[in-house]
Amino acid sequence: GNSVTQMEGPVTLSEEAFLTINCTYTATGYPSLFWYVQYPGEGLQLLLKATKADDKGSNKGFEATYRKETTSFHLEKGSVQVSDSAVYFCALDSGGGADGLTFGKGTHLIIQP
Amino acid sequence: GAGVSQSPRYKVAKRGQDVALRCDPISGHVSLFWYQQALGQGPEFLTYFQNEAQLDKSGLPSDRFFAERPEGSVSTLKIQRTQQEDSAVYLCASSSEGTLLVYEQYFGPGTRLTVT
Numbered sequence: 546g547n548s549v550t551q552m553e554g555p556v557t558l559s560e561e562a563f564l565t566i567n568c569t570y571t572a573t574g575y576p577s578l579f580w581y582v583q584y585p586g587e588g589l590q591l592l593l594k595a596t597k598a599d600d601k602g603s604n605k606g607f608e609a610t611y612r613k614e615t616t617s618f619h620l621e622k623g624s625v626q627v628s629d630s631a632v633y634f635c636a637l638d639s640g641g642g643a644d645g646l647t648f649g650k651g652t653h654l655i656i657q658p
Numbered sequence: 659g660a661g662v663s664q665s666p667r668y669k670v671a672k673r674g675q676d677v678a679l680r681c682d683p684i685s686g687h688v689s690l691f692w693y694q695q696a697l698g699q700g701p702e703f704l705t706y707f708q709n710e711a712q713l714d715k716s717g718l719p720s721d722r723f724f725a726e727r728p729e730g731s732v733s734t735l736k737i738q739r740t741q742q743e744d745s746a747v748y749l750c751a752s753s754s755e756g757t758l759l760v761y762e763q764y765f766g767p768g769t770r771l772t773v774t
Contacts, residue, residue, distance in 0.1 A: 549700075588662075589701070589749070589765040634700050645691050645717065646763065648700030
């Protein structure tokens with residue numbers, strides 16, 4: 546079956562530090578890959594996505610590249626801000642939408658000023 | 659425009675009670691999903707509707723869980739004879755596309771169910 550593994554949290558960084566949150570996946574076929582973010586007190590929001598191998602998704606300074614050879618979709622940001630503090634979820638969709646998204650457990654990111 | 663809304667936002671039920679959770683998707687969205695999110699975990703898929711048709715209910719954990727979307731818009735997730743293990747946040751998401759297309763799911767704020 547499908548699965549997503551992402552690094553355990555919490556991850557605590559200082560403002561302006563470089564961020565990497567690792568995500569690897571197991572799936573049949575050619576899944577689409579997503580990063581969702583959940584800010585405190587808010588619902589899940591799509592941060593970025595990639596639909597095929599070597600695609601790079603980007604948004605709000607965050608980037609992730611779909612690496613089929615390593616089945617990975619690591620999230621990176623060059624300089625984090627306090628406002629980036631949130632829970633980040635890596636997810637995949639292998640069924641063209643019919644069977645929902647498969648999520649990782651989430652990584653809690655804490656940015657200290 | 660309005661996003662996905664869910665009600666109630668919080669629900670406390672005594673073990674054995676039935677509960678009904680409502681989801682109002684974004685107007686015109688074809689697809690609707692329900693997920694269950696336990697504390698400290700990622701959301702897990704429960705069921706999927708395309709318009710009024712329930713195309714996949716493979717994630718429903720037991721026959722106590724039932725979902726419907728009779729007119730292809732509002733959906734209700736019903737849990738009968740609630741158990742403590744049903745305590746979780748129930749998320750609803752909608753999407754403008756049907757199957758076979760890459761799409762974005764828009765999530766509601768969730769209903770936090772606590773079974774005592």
